[in-house]
Amino acid sequence: MKSFRKFLCMFLGVVVMMSYTNVAAQELQNADIEGVTPRYTNMSQITSTLAISGNKAACEGICKMTANKTCEITMTLQRCTKSDKAYTPYKTWTQTYSGTGKKTLSKTVSVDSGYYYRVQVVVKIYSGSKLVEAGAKYSSEVWH
Structure with a gap:
């Protein structure tokens, strides 16, 4: 028992x-x-925005640097069809900055109708030639 x-x-x-x-x-x-936001050591924020008006897409990537290091921003406009939902690169731009403060990469490009679009922003932080931090952010999807 x-x-x-x-x-x-x-x-x-x-x-x-x-x-x-x-x-x-x-x-x-x-x-x-x-609502989850990663914590970074050398930057305080990454943003990625996309606005489409007519056949023009305004793409913007922003990184707020908190450390005096080199920052490389790569912004890729991606697109996919309704049926496959597999995003592929459409246009890519890269810019390198140094120092602290707000770093902005903005581009406007022509887009075709019949696709979903989004912007991916990848930020890499370097100390000399050594990669010390990286982060990425996607914009919202936009149907055009």
Whole structure:
């Protein structure tokens, strides 16, 4: 009888722990991760924006540098069709900056109708020739 009670208590404990793990996993799955912002050492922010008007796409990538290092911004306008949803590069630009403060890469380019577009901004921070930090940000999708 004593061993049965011990078994029953252990079994109920395991069931309670498993149900809590399941609830925690479900909450994590339902969480809105859009608001998560990574912490950087040499920059405080990366932004990526895309606006399409007529057949022109205005693309912009911004990095706010907090350290006096070299910053390389690569901005890629990507596109895909409704059916495949596999983004491929359409246009790419790269600019190198140095020092602290806001670094902006802006380009306007002609676009074709019938595609989803988005902008990917990749920022790489160098100390001399050594890569010390990197980050990326996508803009929202825009159908044109």
